[in-house]
Amino acid sequence: MHLGALFITHHVLTSGSVRETARRFQLSPSTVSAAIRNAESELAMKLTERASGELVTLIAGGGVLEGLQPITVAIGELGKFAGHDAGAGTVEAWASRIPVKIVAIERFLEVADQGSINRAARRLHLGQPQLSLQLANLERFLGRRLFERQAQGSVLTEEGRHAYQIFMAISQAWNDLKSAADERYRRTARSLRIGSIIPTGSESWVARCLGLLVSEWNAHRSNNAISLVSMTADDLREALKSGRIDVAILDSVFGLENFRHRELLQTDMVVIAPPQSTQTSAAELVAAHAICTPSPRTGLGHAAMVFSDERAPDRRLRSRDITAADSLPVIVDLVANHGYVSFLGRVSAMPIADKVRIVDLDERLPMSYHVAFNHRKAAADACEMIIAAAARMTSEPAAYITKQVDGARETAA
DSSP: OBHHHHHHHHHHHHHOOHHHHHHHHTOOHHHHHHHHHHHHHHHTSOOEEEETTEEEEOHHHHHHHHHHHHHHHHHHHHHHHTTOOGGGTOHHHHHTTOOOBHHHHHHHHHHHHHTOHHHHHHHHTOOHHHHHHHHHHHHHHHTSOOEEEETTEEEEOHHHHHHHHHHHHHHHHHHHHHHHHHHHHHHHHHOEEEEEOOOSSTTSHHHHHHHHHHHHHHHTTOSSOEEEEEOOHHHHHHHHHHTSOSEEEESOOTTOTTSEEEEEEEEEEEEEEOTTOOOOSHHHHHHHSOEEEOOTTSHHHHHHGGGSGGGOTTOSSGGGGEEEOSOHHHHHHHHHHHSOBEEEEHHHHGGGTTTSEEEEOSSOOEEEEEEEEOSOHHHHHHHHHHHHHHHHHTOSOHHHHHHHHHHHHHHHO
16 A cells, blocks of 8 residues: 555545545546545445445545544655655645555564664565665655664664654554454454345345344354345345355346356235225226336336336326335335335235235236355355245245234224
8 A cells, every 4th residue: 555545545535526636636536546446445445435426435434534644644744854845735746646655664664673674574574685675765765864774784864763753653553544454354254244135124024034044043153243234136236246245135036147046935926005095906006096116226126117108008197106216115105105006026015914905916927036145155054044034934824914914904993
């Protein structure tokens, strides 16, 4: 990691703008973006992301900004040490281009502590000529002589002692940042990351399935902790591909050809309608009510496309009252309380039958849910437990579910 990249990263996190930083330091935006990516890689965390075209600093970025502050101050001192006049406004441009790596600073400190290039080279497992060259390059860059070479070893000059204080401050601050990153990496390496389609609510089979998985996984005292996240099917496939998750529960088999995967359960698609609605067919419901469906980024959203404008040419408002949402709880609320209709897999609709009407389609449209996973043994183990949990969640007799629903309605009445 270069000092220049750390200086750039600090300014981006402070200003919240890659382009402003590039203009201020007279750098290309791609150079500034590369510095941010390098810092994120070194620190094993995401610092920024783009939202609506704007750069947003994430919560983690605030802690890194605080950790970079002493490094930035030390870089300013290093600029003065190297003869750059802060008043002339040249220090920032110089600082953003410092090619000195943290590892070179660590090696300088080791030589100073050992008082000998040979001893430091042995401790660092480096060749003495390589280490000598790095020190010479550092002296050339700063324009200062840092060591006196003597028969008994290498002794810091007065300027070298000044540089030692600056470099020690940089090293300590960087090691503090890196130690936190190393611990995050160890936790991540131990963690089994599971992603799922967004549940309809706490009572849904997905939520109950994952709850049962966590409970039984921890009861077996597995060495791998579990972390859970909900996304759309498209996002799950991308996260599985990039390695950000180990296991994915999806409502479509589309795009899983390159992953190990198994069918989780089969069901069919139904219409969910407002409790007070009177229409008896899917076509009548679609014609009479505004529609809110999962977006096309979900497997369910793709399936719901069969009820597009072409299938319902007589809709009063056509596409103007068709809303796409990636939040199933919001969709359920729109149906239950605001007169919308939507589409769900029957297995997802049954647990909310006390809130909505469930109407069969005119023609059966089969759906299937799948679980995909990577090469980790823990991922395969979790996959088996998810399949078993899903089977238990969806094997309750229909009569028992109907009795629960009727009981809930009587209580509400």
